[in-house]
Amino acid sequence: MSHYIKKKSLPKSKGYYIFLFIIMVTTFITISIIIELILNSNSSANTRQWNIASINEFLGVSIPSVATNVEYTGHKERGGRLNLSFEADSEEATEFVSRLCMNILYQGYDPFNAIDISEPIDNAHLIEIGNVSYYSYSINTPQSTYGTRCFSYEIGQIQAVLDKSDVDKSFIKLEVLFNCSKCQVP
Numbered sequence: 672m673s674h675y676i677k678k679k680s681l682p683k684s685k686g687y688y689i690f691l692f693i694i695m696v697t698t699f700i701t702i703s704i705i706i707e708l709i710l711n712s713n714s715s716a717n718t719r720q721w722n723i724a725s726i727n728e729f730l731g732v733s734i735p736s737v738a739t740n741v742e743y744t745g746h747k748e749r750g751g752r753l754n755l756s757f758e759a760d761s762e763e764a765t766e767f768v769s770r771l772c773m774n775i776l777y778q779g780y781d782p783f784n785a786i787d788i789s790e791p792i793d794n795a796h797l798i799e800i801g802n803v804s805y806y807s808y809s810i811n812t813p814q815s816t817y818g819t820r821c822f823s824y825e826i827g828q829i830q831a832v833l834d835k836s837d838v839d840k841s842f843i844k845l846e847v848l849f850n851c852s853k854c855q856v857p
Contacts, residue, residue, distance in 0.1 A: 737763065
């Protein structure tokens, strides 16, 4: 015959139920915070990325509506960057680039393949970035290429090249570097 000993359960005190309630509430709050952090990190990742509307607003000039082969990369965080390229009608492309650096476009100049120097020489262009100035020129750049490099307090450091070698359309390549005053762009 087996002997079965029945344990007596101790009565639960009021403090025990309060402790259980605190554990449940703490667990619920912790889970809620984790879910909120996950949802916010996903949505903030989306706001750190560029889209056409945010590019247009940031630059203060719209990418032409007839633009094709539009490509962009970069981010809007600290050390922000926007790399943009597209093709458009030559007139609209010229207007787009001209509005970025106070209508300054140098024929035969490609800032992406330029040589920067401190003293002026033939075919070198004065570049002013904030309170720093220097000269810049391109070697073997076709006359159908127009470029600019400047600094805008509203946007940041800009360099752009406009290739007009095709009579029907022009190719634009743009790079903008900006500091944290622009980290929270829309």
